[in-house]
Amino acid sequence: MIHGESYKPIIAEAAKMAIGEENIYERVFIFELLKDKNDPNAVAGAVGFSVRQPKFYVFKAKAVLLATGGATLLFRPRSTGEAAGRTWYAIFDTGSGYYMGLKAGAMLTQFEHHFIPFRFKDGYGPVG
16 A cells, blocks of 8 residues: 555656656746747746756746646635644645636636645544
8 A cells, every 4th residue: 555655756766767867857936837829828838946056947848737736825714713723724735826827828617626624633634
């Protein structure tokens, strides 16, 4: 059985072997999608910068997958008092993917879905 903490290194190793370590960029903050000049409805790449080094990147691509997560930080918890600090919200789900997609002209759907944490005795956060 593969647990969550073990899954990412296993997949990362398979990716390195499949596409080559020189084609993997880590710790790059993508902040803008590039539109295709020949097709106004297509994305042709992205731009970003390294969060560790003074480097700027421009990526060209035949296909772009936007997988930034949701937007849990847009919603405030209904919890009050001590329970407000015991509710887990993903700090990385800032809604940046919604912004980039919207700016690139994507039709955004399913905004009615947002993160609802499980609550159980003496604990909080995602379970299962």
